[in-house]
Amino acid sequence: MATGVQEVLPPALDSTSDPPPVFDGTTRLYISYTCPYAQRVWITRNCKGLQDKIKLVPIDLKNRPDWYKEKVYPANKVPSLEHNNEVKGESLDLIKYIDSQFEGPKLFPDDPAKEEFAEELLSYTDTFNRTVYSSFKGEGEAGTAFDYIEAALSKFNDGPFFLGQLSLVDIAYAPFIERFRAFLMDVKEYDITAGRPNLATWIEEMEKNEAYKQTRQDPKELVEGLKKRYMAQL
Numbered sequence: 001m002a003t004g005v006q007e008v009l010p011p012a013l014d015s016t017s018d019p020p021p022v023f024d025g026t027t028r029l030y031i032s033y034t035c036p037y038a039q040r041v042w043i044t045r046n047c048k049g050l051q052d053k054i055k056l057v058p059i060d061l062k063n064r065p066d067w068y069k070e071k072v073y074p075a076n077k078v079p080s081l082e083h084n085n086e087v088k089g090e091s092l093d094l095i096k097y098i099d100s101q102f103e104g105p106k107l108f109p110d111d112p113a114k115e116e117f118a119e120e121l122l123s124y125t126d127t128f129n130r131t132v133y134s135s136f137k138g139e140g141e142a143g144t145a146f147d148y149i150e151a152a153l154s155k156f157n158d159g160p161f162f163l164g165q166l167s168l169v170d171i172a173y174a175p176f177i178e179r180f181r182a183f184l185m186d187v188k189e190y191d192i193t194a195g196r197p198n199l200a201t202w203i204e205e206m207e208k209n210e211a212y213k214q215t216r217q218d219p220k221e222l223v224e225g226l227k228k229r230y231m232a233q234l
């Protein structure tokens with residue numbers, strides 16, 4: 001399927017749903033529609049045009065089917081990928097795995113300087129997320145994390161993305177920046193793009209990407225989800 005084609009998304013499976021025929025040779029990507037980690041892998045699949053090769057299996061995390069832990073992924077988290085009779089997890093590992101093991105445009109650089117910077121940025125994602133989530137709870141400043149992103153975006157001047165062209169780095173950050181931007185604007189009236197022109201352009205360019213667009217949820221619902229989780233502590 002071409003990257004621009006709108007896919008009809010299947011309904012999420014819950015505790016009343018039968019399991020798919022696991023280990024029948026089908027490659028399956030287990031996700032939740034609202035999980036930012038799963039979204040990373042879903043975007044990668046779409047960017048590589050693998051909609052027909054990797055079947056999307058959405059799970060309702062609030063009413064999880066027992067078979068998911070028992071038959072598919074004992075860690076009981078999303079995302080996971082069923083491929084070649086194995087199930088693998090961890091979003092950052094999965095986006096690299098899909099990029100290297102499947103066809104479609106390469107999303108990781110060959111250039112050694114870009115590769116080194118890509119690894120640095122990928123290893124910063126957990127710190128970035130922790131810093132911003134802590135600020136939701138009133139601990140520390142989110143601004144430093146966004147300043148790091150703003151500076152990183154001007155390292156290579158050959159495109160609007162972290163490494164110039166779209167890569168796994170953009171894909172790793174996009175689901176989180178999307179949520180953080182909406183939440184901070186709504187709850188704290190803080191515009192993360194104010195005074196950060198590189199970040200503003202990056203968001204604009206990401207939003208034009210069809211593969212990413214198809215994975216996006218209603219920002220209002222994302223904000224509601226985050227509010228439920230963090231508002232009690234605000």
Ligand SMILES: N[C@@H](CCC(=O)N[C@@H](CS)C(=O)NCC(=O)O)C(=O)O
Nearest residue numbers: 035036037076077078079090091092
């Ligand atoms: N480090 C994991 C995190 C995945 C994760 O925490 N997923 C959440 C949903 S957003 C989950 O499955 N939570 C269910 C649980 O922990 O029981 C990754 O990068 O894939």
